[in-house]
Amino acid sequence: GADSTAVGFEAMFTNTTGCRNTAFGKRALKLNTVGCDNVGIGLNSLCANTTGDFNTGIGFASLQSNTTADSNTGLGYYALQANTTGTQNVAVGSKALFTNTTADNNTALGVGALNTNTTGASNTAVGLNSLVLNTTASNNTAVGFESLQANTTGDANVAMGRGALELNTTANNNAAFGRSAGRQITTGGGQTLVGTNAGCNITTGTNNQV
Numbered sequence: 001g002a003d004s005t006a007v008g009f010e011a012m013f014t015n016t017t018g019c020r021n022t023a024f025g026k027r028a029l030k031l032n033t034v035g036c037d038n039v040g041i042g043l044n045s046l047c048a049n050t051t052g053d054f055n056t057g058i059g060f061a062s063l064q065s066n067t068t069a070d071s072n073t074g075l076g077y078y079a080l081q082a083n084t085t086g087t088q089n090v091a092v093g094s095k096a097l098f099t100n101t102t103a104d105n106n107t108a109l110g111v112g113a114l115n116t117n118t119t120g121a122s123n124t125a126v127g128l129n130s131l132v133l134n135t136t137a138s139n140n141t142a143v144g145f146e147s148l149q150a151n152t153t154g155d156a157n158v159a160m161g162r163g164a165l166e167l168n169t170t171a172n173n174n175a176a177f178g179r180s181a182g183r184q185i186t187t188g189g190g191q192t193l194v195g196t197n198a199g200c201n202i203t204t205g206t207n208n209q210v
Contacts, residue, residue, distance in 0.1 A: 001036070011040075028057075045074075048084075062091075065101075076111075096125075103138075127162075144179075154189075161196075 004021040006012035010030050011023040019036045023029035028040035030047045038055045040046035044064045045057035054071045057063035062074035064081050071088045074080035079091040082099045089106045091097035096108040098115045105122045108114035112132045113125040121138045125131035130142040132149055139156045142148035147159040149166045157174045159165035163183050164176040171189040176182035181198040182191055190207040193199040199210040 059094075150186075 001015050001018040001021060003019055006023045008024060008028055009026045012021060012029045012032055014031050014033055016033050018032050018034050021029055022039045024041045025045060026043045027047045028045045029038060029049055032049050035049050035052045037053050038046055038049060041058045042060050042062060044061045046055060046063045046066055049066045052066055052069045055063055055066060056073045059076045059079055061081050062079045063072060063083060066083050069085045069087045072080055072083060073090045075092045076096060077094040078098050080089060080097045080100055082101055084101050086100055086103045088104055089097060089100060091108045093111045093113055095115050096113045097106060097117055100117050103119045103121045106114055107124045109126045110128045110130060112129045114123060114134055115132045117134045120134050120136050123131060124141045126143045127145045127147060129149055130147045131140060131151055134151050137151060137153045137155050140148060141158045143160045144162045144164055146166050147164045148157060148168055151168050154168055154171045156172055157165060157168060160177045161179045161181055163180040165174055165182045165185060167184055167186050169186050171185060171187050173189050174182060174191045176193040178195045178198055182193040183200060184203050185191060186203055188202060188204040188206050192209045
């Protein structure tokens with residue numbers, strides 16, 4: 001492919017007409033055929049990519065399973081490793097968005113952020129292990145160490161502060177601002193909690209404001 005650079009064993013091995021690609025490392029962009037404007041740096045980075053464009057994988061096995069998806073960025077060990085067709089995702093940190101497969105428009109910044117997400121879309125996780133157990137839930141925002149850590153399928157929650165909504169699992173539409181705000185809530189939805197430890201005794205109630 002025109003204007004492409006490949007350095008390493010089997011780097012960009014099957015490339016045909018893919019252009020402006022950069023591959024550094026063993027099997028980086030190995031299966032790419034016509035995909036353009038991709039960057040794979042590190043062992044197996046973007047290894048399975050065939051026709052996906054505008055992807056950047058930097059780090060061991062980053063975006064390793066990506067096939068046809070476009071416009072993803074994975075920076076770090078195993079970042080976005082399982083992604084196949086999910087588009088416009090950003091993962092920065094070891095195993096950030098590790099199991100994401102087909103979900104779009106997620107942003108994970110921090111080690112383990114959105115680690116187990118598979119098909120949940122439009123989530124934002126900033127901080128170590130924020131939204132780490134999220135699987136299929138969408139439209140969540142977690143900022144802070146272990147914020148929304150236990151969330152699995154709860155949608156449209158906002159947690160800002162260390163441990164905010166930490167134990168929330170399936171509840172929807174909660175907003176917690178402050179360290180450990182709403183930490184004990186598991187399934188109660190529609191809460192608005194502001195301040196350190198706000199609503200610390202609430203577990204399953206709904207539509208509280210503190």
